[in-house]
Amino acid sequence: MPLITLQNVDYSVGGPLLLERVELSIEKGERIALIGRNGAGKSTLMRLLSGELQPDDGEVRREGGVRVSRLEQEVPADAGGAVWDVVAAGLGDLGRWLAEYHHLSHAETVDTDALADVQSKIEAADGWALDQRVVETLTKLDLDGEAAFSGLSGGMKRRVLLARALVSTPDVLLLDEPTNHLDIEAIDWLETFLKGWSGALVFITHDRRFLRALATRIVEIDRGQVTSWPGDWANYERRREERLNAQAQENARFDKLLAQEEVWIRQGIKARRTRDEGRVRRLKAMRSERSQRRDQVGNVRMEVANAESSGRKVIEAKAVGFGFEGRSIVRDFSTTVFRGDRIGLIGPNGSGKTTLLKLLLGELAPDSGEIRLGTNLQVAYFDQYRATLREDWNAIENVAEGRESVEINGKPKHVIGYLQDFLFTPERARAPITRLSGGERNRLLLAKLFAQPSNLLVMDEPTNDLDVETLELLEELLGDYGGTLLLVSHDRDFLDNVVTSTIVMEGDGQVGEYVGGYTDWLRQRPATAERRGDKATSGDAAKPTAAIAASVATAAAAPKRKLSYKESRELEQLPVRIEQLESKIAGMTAEMNEPAFYQRDSAGIAAHGAELARMQAELDAAYVRWAELDA
The missing domain is CATH 1.10.287.380 (Valyl-tRNA synthetase, C-terminal domain)
Structure with a gap:
């Protein structure tokens, strides 16, 4: 029996239905990848499954006693306190009582009255077994319950929120972009963990390798329609291409017939004789059907504003060393970056990738050694935290900064038309960016970045929240980019498809260089682990x-x-x-x-x-x- 069933579900947020006549069931043990373009309704479908939203029409049925937990895409604003508190919050009121008891019992001065009061609440709810479950969950995910949540890295915060989702032992686990802000090691750990997860899993991800490793079924949202594709990603891609070709042929046949009927109706009074009234009615029906057709969302049309070429040597580092608070970040590192290089930076969160970028760009002075920047450099920087976007401006203002047009490779382009290339309608382009989704913000940041003439492109985690089609187009664009690229990413496929060499933060200040992308590094790593940092x-x-x-x-x-x-x-x-x-x-x-x-x-x-x-x-x-x- 299905754990959750959606029957004929409609949901709208204004305008055309976001989800239309959805039929979907989730069985025990399935791992379902939910895919679709940014804004297609993936997160909305997740919230319908979790019960946070109610459909406009249709029914969402859950088998009696089914527990559902959802890991949100962003860190909740109300998440704070110790890690123990955040995880226990996944148990509702009982979790809050357990957290209160935990703090009271560990305090230097024990308030016996308050301790007795909360203890009686827990006993009345038969909750002591759940206290042990919190401890087991923290142990399983290797988390320190006493650590302050606010002081954790983005990746560790995601792990804590995953623990909060798991502590209630859900039958259905909903994960919205679980790999965001995780480093490669953490992503590998999460893959392994979820493969051993016994419940049903529904997840949204932009990480194609993560998707291929986990999915046993693909559910696609396209123009309001939800389609289920049994099998893995490769099977989905093949069958989807066949369906789109058949759909395109059917639409072409329909449009040709409609055009013929339009010619016929314009022949004059002959077309309105009584015996042809049925044909006129059919034409009206065809016009109505064509007007209701929802064409596939277009692809982003990206183009980088290239600057004049830089010098042949872009960056030269000799015996660079840098440390912070007694910790060695970079030790005796030398490299030369030439014009046209596309270099990926790999390393765990907190290993110093961003610090190394700042050293190479001259924003930080090394403690030892020397860094020389080449001539005629024009740098464009993509910030993973989107700090370069002004929250009080809309998309137009963020990109054009008061101008009506932007100049791309010597040609002026109206800012509205330019933003439409990045799939922003005029209405969305004028909306406050506080109303934009994570994927829309990333596309906006790309639009702002690519409007700046550059010959050195620095990108820190550009793939977060982008859909697969946009990712693939970004890969093509960076492959054709005439300048030099420095890329920080935890997306393994993206690294493989874009970079020509990798710089790896190997720990204890050691920095290694390898030819090729992520997979090439994995192949070389066993043979070079004992001579880290050597050329x-x-x-x-x-x-x-x-x-x-x-x-x-x-x-x-x-x-x-x-x-x-x-x-x-x-x-x-x-x-x-x-x-x-x-x-x-x-x-x-x-x-x-x-x-x-x-x-x-x-x-x-x-x-x-x-x-x-x-x-x-x-x-x-x-x-x-x-x-x-x-x-």
Whole structure:
């Protein structure tokens, strides 16, 4: 029996129905990904499922005793106090009594009357078992109940709010953008946790890798209609494309027939003879049907205002060190950023990614070492906290700042038309930005950013709250960007699709550099973990690393056996193969050190980096295989 069922549900916020005749059921153990464009109604559907909203028409049925918890997209304004208090609040009044008892019993001076009063309330509600559940939930999510909620990072706050949603042991867990502000390590942890979650899960996410890892069913909201697609993301993409093609063909056939009927009706009085009245009525019905058709929401049309080219060297850092309150953030870090580089910064929350960005941009002075900025730099900065948006201005004022038009690559464009490229209707463009959703605010910040001429683009978590279609278009835009890109992101697919190299905060002030994106870093990381911060020069790339050496030792300790003929031939050929790979890697690395290398197009540089990473991984594998066979 379904846990929650929606039957013929309508919901409107003014204008066309946001959700129309929705039929949906949620079964035990399902993991449903809820997808759709920004503003399509995903969060609204979540609130209907949780009971926070009531439908205008239709019915939402919940099986008797079903418990539903929702993790909101933003941190609630009323969340405060100790972590224990915030988590216990997920139990309602009983949770507040437990939090009160917790504080009274841990106070230096115990108010015995108040303690007895709250204790009697808890006993009357048979609530002591729930006190233990709060403790177990804090332990499971590795949270300190005594820590102040306000002092936590954004990622840790999300973990606390997840604990609050889980403490009531819900049958249905609703998660709205759960990966926002989480670092990659926390996202991996959350994936693992939710895979082991026994209840039903409904989640909204922009993180495509997270979606692919978890979803057992896709539910799409498109122009008010809710469609269910059993299976994983790949199956959804294939079947959705087939449906859209069929829909486009049917619409084209209908429009052609309507155009023919419009020609017929204009032929004059002959079309109004009695025997043709039925045809006239059908034409009126067709006109009505066409007027009610809700066309698919268009795609964002992004274009960056490029500035004149910067110098070849954009940033040069030599032996940079920086610390704060006795903690080393960066230690002995050197790098050169060339024009056209697209560099991703990876690291846990609080590891110093933003600090390193400020050092590289000259906003912070290093404690040691030297940083030189190149010539003719024009920097555009995307702030993950959207601090560059003025809350007392609307979208037009935030982008144009009093002007009627913006200039994009030498061509003036009216600000209303420019904002329409970012899917803002004139009405939404004039609305106070306090009324904009998270996705709309991100699109507005992108519009403001791209209206500034730049040759160095710095983006700190630009993917939060954007829908998949906009993410893919942003990837294309950044791939074609003629300047230099510094990108902080925890979106693994986005990093893979955009950057050509990564800088990784590895802890204790160590900063590593790797060729390629996130997946390339994962492939290289085991072979380089023991030499953090070192440059991948041709000399050290040709040597077996500590991880490979460990494999050699393990293989040597294994019992010896006689090799087959095929294995013997493989062992004979491996040294030659290793030598060839080492020679190629050395040549490609030397090629990257030549100034002319960075005059290539961005696609050529990316392909070179990807090939170098592939060969390094093949070399590492060859060393391990040689060790196994030789042992």
